[in-house]
Amino acid sequence: MASVLLGLGPPIPLFQFRNPTEETMLSAGVGTDNPWETADNNAEDMKFGYCIGTSRWPDEAKEGKPEKPYGTTAKMVFRLLTVPIEYITFASTKIWSTPNDECDNKYNDKYKGATKQKEKTEEEKKAEMINKSVDEDLNLEFIHNYIHGCTGGDGHMANVPVAAFDPLFWLHHWQVLILLFSSMAALNPEKWLDVHSIPSGETITNENYDEEKVSPTVPLRPFRRDKKGTYVTPEDVRYTAKLGYSYADLQPWLEKYNPNKKFNQRLFVKDLNRRINLLYGFSRILALDPKFPTMDGMATVEGGLLIQDYAFSIRFLKFGLGGGPFWIRLHLAQDNENPAPVLDLIAEVYNFSQKVQTENGKCVNCEKLKELKVRSTAYIAITPVLLNLAREGKKLGSLTKEVVLKYLRDHVYWSVIMGGNVLSSTEVKKLELEIVGSTNDSKHYEDPTRMPEFDNFEAQPSISGGAEGAFNPDLYNRTPEPSPPKIQPPKATLELRNSLCFRQQLGTDSVIIVKSALVDLTPPSPSESDMTQLSITNGLGDIVFHISIRRTQCAIIFNTKPASGQWGPEVEVQLERHFRGQDEATILIHDQGEGYETFVNWTHVHWFEKRIWPTAPQAIHYGLSDGQGATSVLAPKLQVFTYPSMKDVFFPDVE
Incomplete structure (x- = not known):
């Protein structure tokens, strides 16, 4: 592994993608060239354009010690392949806000209690709101999204526009997503994208911005199947074996499934059941473990056990927070006096999505789905x-419904994390978040070739909630709500001998702050040039305000220069009174309408009357005078902040 990290030996494609030109990905149009970090993009809009390749930091201490194949993902997969659901539910995280009268499925009014009835109790109203078809919250897509999030962190794999650059993307889609899709098809060959089950009005937007109804034959752009350019359709990829490949668990042509040279579906499915039970059936393995006795909440049935099963459905607006990725995390408090979110974590859901409007254009389908x-x-x-x-x-004394529901009500809490920050309940409300607890009766059998049976799914209002963050108010009060974040001013890095265009419109009362991590007042030799320059320009190319720091003259010079003219008369201020050779410096420039007031390290330096109009700043340049051996008083990279007013510097609004 060390040789890979050090770049020794031939490249390993599954370890890293690297731009073959050795240039940044921005050179190929990937990522954004916007240097400004703002309240809208500083958390989730990573600057992938400046990457040359993808990166990974493996833990060498764990090399050769793979984790056990059980956990959250295994539990998700087990339910997906064993609970009987329709294909439209299996395939997508999406539910529709508008009922569809033409379809007899979960989007129909009859499932939403739309018929007017007698006045209901508060509990009945809550039960109606959360919907009892919780089994239909199962789907392949949320498992797919979860893997993107947990393998990607804040990197490429976790962000829609750049995920395909991570080699894991291809392993994930080939080995996990398609394998599960193929397993579903093998177990349920009769279930498919039935046109009668697709809600009316469900369309996708093609490259001509026309709406096309979703169907088994809708073109899957941009994928083509032949040299003529024929688009692939869902029907074309329904069975992967017809595409020329399959998986170790899905080989119906093997002799053991073809006694008397005739395929036996029952033998094939029983073998697949065994594989699913043993590989993913964590609940089954625990329930049937002979080392533990049967407890309350379990009952012996012929060939196995009947146990009360518990789950949480998590529902939210996909674009409720603008479309960017975020986590919803479910916790079970081990100690109600001191909740510890990391130790208490029991489940996670990842919203693998992108903004409707990005630096590189608009996602038309995203915009439609948001609306x-x-x-x-x-x-x-x-x-x-x-x-x-x-x-x-x-x-927990038993698995009986009475005991477990009370325990969950007292101990479960949840949070939403975006850009590494826990969101306040005010932000979470934008998601219209529903945490819906539910129960069902499950049967697990000793014979691993028998699939478990899940029945009587029922939502439980007593363990259902939303933006409040917990069922138990006392527990929620012990989980302090984070302070609303201050609105951060736009910030960018300005490198020596470079210019930076302002993203924020600046005018009278606006403020520009330049921060340097170091100050070097060591005078150069008399023969060396010595002018560190900050120049603010307008849209016509005029330098409307100029600061020049000159150590050999022990002076700070203020000036202006028209685009097609000469420098004006210099205004000189003593240098050492303001820059004292310290670790850092802050230069503040305040537009006061008739002139600019300048501060260094929050101390007034000079008020400079404006000479050039219009003065609306468009860019700032950081440079040195020409000359051999010239060095800067300031750091090679400066941080630039902009504010619409002086008030916003000291009293920024809060969200």
Whole structure:
């Protein structure tokens, strides 16, 4: 591994993608060349354009010690392949806000309690709101999204526009996504994208901005299947074997499935059931473990056990926070007096999405989905967590509904994290978040070739909530809400001998702050040039305000210069009174309408009357005078901040 990290030996494609030109990805139009960090993009809009390749930081201490194949992902996969659901539910996190009268599925009014009835109790109203078809919150897409998030961190894999540059992207889609899709097709060959199950009005926008109805034959742009340019359709890729490949668990042509040279679907499915039970069936393995006795909440049935099963559905507006990626994390407090989110974490959902409007253009389909207020869903089984707690005998006495619902109501809390920050309930409300607890009856069998059975799915209003962050008010109060973040001013890096265009419109009362991490007042030799320059220009190319720091003259010079003219008369201020050879410096320039007031390290230096109109600043340049051996008083890279007014420097609004 060290040789890979050090760049020794031949490149390994699965370790890293690297731009073959050795230039930044920005040279090929990837990422953004916008240097400004603002309140809108400083958290999630990573500057991928400045990368040469993807990066990974493996833990060498764990090399050769793979983790056990059980955990959150295994539980997700197990439910996806064993709970009977329709294809439209299986394939997408999406639910539609508008019911579809033509379709007899979860989007129909009859599932939403739309028929007017007698006045309901508060509990009945809540139960109606959360919808009882919680089993239909299961889908492949939220598993796909979760893997993008947990393998990507804040890097390429976790961000839609650049995910495909990470080699893991291809392994993920080939080995996980398509394998699960193929397994679903093998277990349920009759289930498919039925035109009668697709809600009316469900369309996609093609490259001509025309709307096309979703169907088994809708073109999957930009993928083509032949030299004529024929687009691939869903029907073309329904069975991967017809595309010339399959997987180790999906080989129906093997002799053991073809006794008397005739394919036996029952033998094939039983073998696949065994593989799913043993590889992903964490709940089954725990429930049937002979080392532990049957407890309350379990019952013996012929060939296995009947246990009460528990899960949480998580529903939210996909574009509720603008479309950027974020995490929803579910926690089970081990100590209600001192909640510890990292240790208490039991489930995560990742919104793998992108902004409607990015630096590189608009996502038309994203814009449409945002307008439709499209909601996403996920379904997380927590029975394995409860089984472990119950068998410890300390925190949970049994798996009966009465005991477990009370325990979850007292101990479960959740949070939404975006850009590494825990969001306030005010922000979470924008998601219209629903945390819906549910129960069902599950049967697990000793025979691994028998699939488990899940029945009687029922939402539980007592363990359902939203933006409040917890079911138990006492627990929520112990999980302090983060302070609303201050609105950060636009910030960018300005390198020596470079210019920076302002993103924010600046005018009277606006402020420009330049910060340097060091100050070097060591005078150069008399033969060396010595002018460190900051020049502010307008849209016509005029230098409307100029600062020149000259150590050999012990002076700060202020001046202006028209685009087609000469420098004006210099105004000189003593240097050492303001720059004292310290670790850092802050230069503040305040536009006061008739002139510019300059401060160094928050101390007044000079008021300079304006000479050139219009003066609206468009850019700032950081340079040195021409000359051999010239060095700057300031750091090679400066931080530039802009504010619309002086008030915003000291009393910024809060969101």
